[in-house]
Amino acid sequence: MENRYQRHIQLTEIGTEGQQKIKKSKVLVVGAGGLGCPALQYLTAAGVGTLGIMDADVVTASNLQRQILFNENDLGKNKAVVAQERLRQLNSEITIKSYPFALTHENVADFINLFEIIIDGTDNFYTRYLINDQCILSKKVMIYGALFKFEGQVSVFNHKDGPSYRCLFPSPPKVGEIPNCSEVGVLGVVPGIIGMYQATEALKIILGFEDVLSGKLLCVNLLNHSNTLFNFEKRDTEIKKIKKLKRVIPIENKDCFVDFEVSLTQLSSNEKIMWIDVREKDEAPRITHLEIQEYPLSRSITSNSIVQGEAKIIAFCQTGLRSKAFVQKMKNKGIKNCFSLKEGASELNDWGRKI
Amino acid sequence: MKIKVRYFGQIKEITGKSDEYLVEQFETVQSLKSFLKKRYPELNALNFKIAQDNKIDEDSSHLHGTLIDLLPPFSGG
Incomplete structure (x- = not known):
């Protein structure tokens, strides 16, 4: 399409030469959620030559309020795969790759090495620190974005040997210390705006613009429109630790629960499942068509009160939050094969009725 | 010297306000931190x-x- 990038080319700061740079660029977006969706749309529209999308999650109803690449027909489908399909309709001239799985210690080097710029669209610290450490080792730029309710943070890490996320926050918070969107909620447009800031920084870096958010943390408050730009310095001791180790620093607490969350769409009706309700006994709805064991989270459980058999143990609550805490407890007690249900009790009740 | 302290994100919820003025004197960042942690104990977990x-x-x-x-x-x- 001849005129596709005309409005870019018209800018003296970009021109045909700049558009060529965009075409040659390679950007990986980790997490096709609230931040990833708008970033992906603008980068696709801008003509980023190679775009990678990584997300292990499936689209759920509560995503649709802000994850604008998805629609009602996508429920239960993998986000990376759906995003790839949608974005191809927007721009068929670029290469878009989908990776429908999570970033882990094992695969982080392989995937980050394929790209130049990594956009952090994750909702957890486990993956954020993985990206940060690997970007230092592989000399890649990380574009950070994160949110809390009506506020957002944006920064650029490891740009031209600049500061990293660990220079701001040397070690990850404990599980449960900092809640994410699924736990506290977020105004839908907030990730939209922050994701677009991330796409803007990516394009500026590709084009070689000087004034990027390296060594700067932009804090955006959309309730009162007070944007504050903070400066921060590189901490060589933090960066040297990673370089000396030659691999990402292991993180004990997996706050993203990659391995222990499960969605109803991933379960088959003939699977042996031991359902555990971790809600209080007076919470509605009660589950009517499935056999349920009740272990309210407020009560303590002894390690042998749950007998582990062949069945997969799946804990649930109203929103998937307390069940996560329960699974963490079980893991700490050495109980394996235990998962947290992403959906809540009412969705499970509907699912139980159908099978 | 009066200082203005502003609270972001979750800290705003812990303190119950977006900002406040302090008239106390502090030597270091750490001594201000300790003062605020005493006033808002929940900050200790953060x-x-x-x-x-x-x-x-x-x-x-x-x-x-x-x-x-x-x-x-x-x-x-």
């Missing part, structure tokens, strides 16, 4: 950074700024 006059500073730094910001890490994506 990892946060302090910026003075828009520069994020180490705990050991001398407290010289008149605008202080408390910045927690954000998660959500």
